[in-house]
Amino acid sequence: MSKELDRVRDAWETLGTSDPYWAVLTEHEFHDGQAKTRFFDSGRAEIRTLLDVLDKHRRPYGDTAVDFGCGVGRLSFALAEHFKNVTGVDVARSMIEEARASNPFPDRVRFVHNDAATLPFDDDSVDLVISVITLQHIRPALSLRYLLEMARIVRPGGHLLFQIPSHIPAVRPIPPWHSKAELHVLEAPSSLQVGENSYVRVGVRNASDGEWPPGQLLNAGNHWRRNGLMAVQDDGRDSVRCPLGPGDHAEALIRIKAPAEPGSYELEVDVVQESVAWWADRGSQTVRVPVEVHAAAPAPAPADDVDGAQAPAPAAPATIGAMEMHGVRKDLVCALFEQIGCTVLEATPDERAGSDWASFFYAIEVGEYRADINHGI
Ligand SMILES: C[S@@+](CC[C@H](N)C(=O)[O-])C[C@H]1O[C@@H](n2cnc3c(N)ncnc32)[C@H](O)[C@@H]1O
Incomplete structure (x- = not known):
């Protein structure tokens, strides 16, 4: 695994261990697993918004969906109401464990831990990949790899629905x-x-x-x-x-x-x-x-520490990993998919990355992309 993925995984592992529901939406009401009904309702609303795009373009959903960066399963569970097979994939084992523990659809939804830059699925094996508020935390080079991986695992005619910020518009000083x-x-x-x-x-x-x-x-x-x-x-x-x-x-x-x-x-x-x-x-x-x-409290001496040996240093207090934000320019995202024979059905402005970013939601129809063929990239 690359150092970059190590870093991403460790940051999310810490968040997933300390406060996973808050880390997913960073809204105060979800601290310490509170307001779970509202949390999962927000996932249902989000999936409805995503699938409306396929409805608008009169595209069928298919049976098999992947939720990339699934966190605690907010969107995976909502997908299970529309798909027979759903797989949530996440880089943090702590998130996956929490998602598995509260899975209301064990016959339809499974969760897979993956800390590689590739996705653990065969070519052309799924109908749909979704990903929201995830790629925005991954550096551009790695995000581009994941986008190609998503195109590889989706069958021709299947779809990718994802959000990724593009850039921060020039700042105008407030007077x-x-x-x-x-x-x-x-x-x-x-x-x-x-x-x-x-x-x-x-x-x-x-x-x-x-x-x-x-x-x-x-x-x-x-x-x-x-x-x-x-x-x-x-x-x-x-x-x-x-x-x-x-x-x-x-x-x-x-x-x-x-x-x-x-x-x-x-x-x-x-x-x-x-x-x-x-x-x-x-x-x-x-x-x-x-x-x-x-000052940090000294660790209690071990019971058998009778010879005056120095007590070990106290454990560092738990730290919360930082959430970095990254973007990939919209032109580059669209050019990448066009280059590999996919169709950009939509690239529409989106507010999921907050008000500082120009962010976009993409609906991509996958073509005959083969990862083992040079498509000129
Ligand atoms: C803000 S949460 C969003 C979770 C989910 N998409 C949702 O909307 O409920 C981002 C998730 O992406 C995961 N993530 C970050 N980098 C990842 C990577 N390289 N591969 C898979 N998951 C990743 C994090 O562990 C975290 O659970």
């Missing part, structure tokens, strides 16, 4: 007179161990008289201060969902990491337009909460 936020800390830890990961939940209100437009890399972010001085300038970020009109509210959940030195800190939250400005520098009010950062 200083609209860079005014009112911030409230809704939830924050009062003490942490050095280097420990946690979250701070903040309410953000547009306190200006102008709209904050979408796609402008507007984030809530945090600093750490000690004795009033900046100790850590850049820590966590979460996007502020825009557009946000004057007086409108949004919530952000910032993943924070406690500083490396123990001490009494203030966790300070501000709004930042990336590559433009932190808004405190434009006169916007930040918000601060006190956080005690403790």
Whole structure:
């Protein structure tokens, strides 16, 4: 396995072990496996939206579907209502285990762990591959390999339905007179161990008289201060969902990491337009909460450690892997499929990657693509 796939797998393994339902949709209500009915209902709605595209083009579904990057099975289970055989594939064993444990359709749905750059299916063996909010976390070179793999495993006349971001449109600076936020800390830890990961939940209100437009890399972010001085300038970020009109509210959940030195800190939250400005520098009010950062607790000495030998270093606190975002230009995606004899039925703008990205949903009809033939790529 490549180093790149190692990294991707390890990041998702950590997320799948610590908070899998939240990691899939990154919405607060799904933390710790809460609101599962709504979680799986959202999968049904998503599959209905995807299959509507095949209906619109009057294409049959077939019997066999693959859900690439299936997570805990949100979409795989919904696919089982339309397909006789569904296989969910995921790079994280922890996600696959959770999906298997709650599989309501064991006779129709199976889950496969796969941490290779190839897909574990024969050529032309499935009717449909779907993939949403997955390729956006994979670097472009690897995403392109997976797209070719999807075309290989789908029979001629079958379909791929997937979403992948294209690029971040050029950022237009929000004018200083609209860079005014009112911030409230809704939830924050009062003490942490050095280097420990946690979250701070903040309410953000547009306190200006102008709209904050979408796609402008507007984030809530945090600093750490000690004795009033900046100790850590850049820590966590979460996007502020825009557009946000004057007086409108949004919530952000910032993943924070406690500083490396123990001490009494203030966790300070501000709004930042990336590559433009932190808004405190434009006169916007930040918000601060006190956080005690403790040295890591020493591990208890083993019972038979009677000779004064040094106790082993304490285990590092659990860390949550980062979710990277990547895009593949729409022109390149379309050209790739055309080059291998597939038909692009749709490449339509899509909002699944959030407001900062130009993202697209693709419906591809697979042609006579053979991985062992040089199609000029
Ligand atoms: C944000 S979740 C989305 C899950 C599912 N598609 C849904 O919408 O409910 C992304 C999933 O993709 C998986 N993933 C990331 N890279 C992958 C890869 N190279 N191969 C298979 N799965 C991958 C992650 O482990 C994670 O479960």
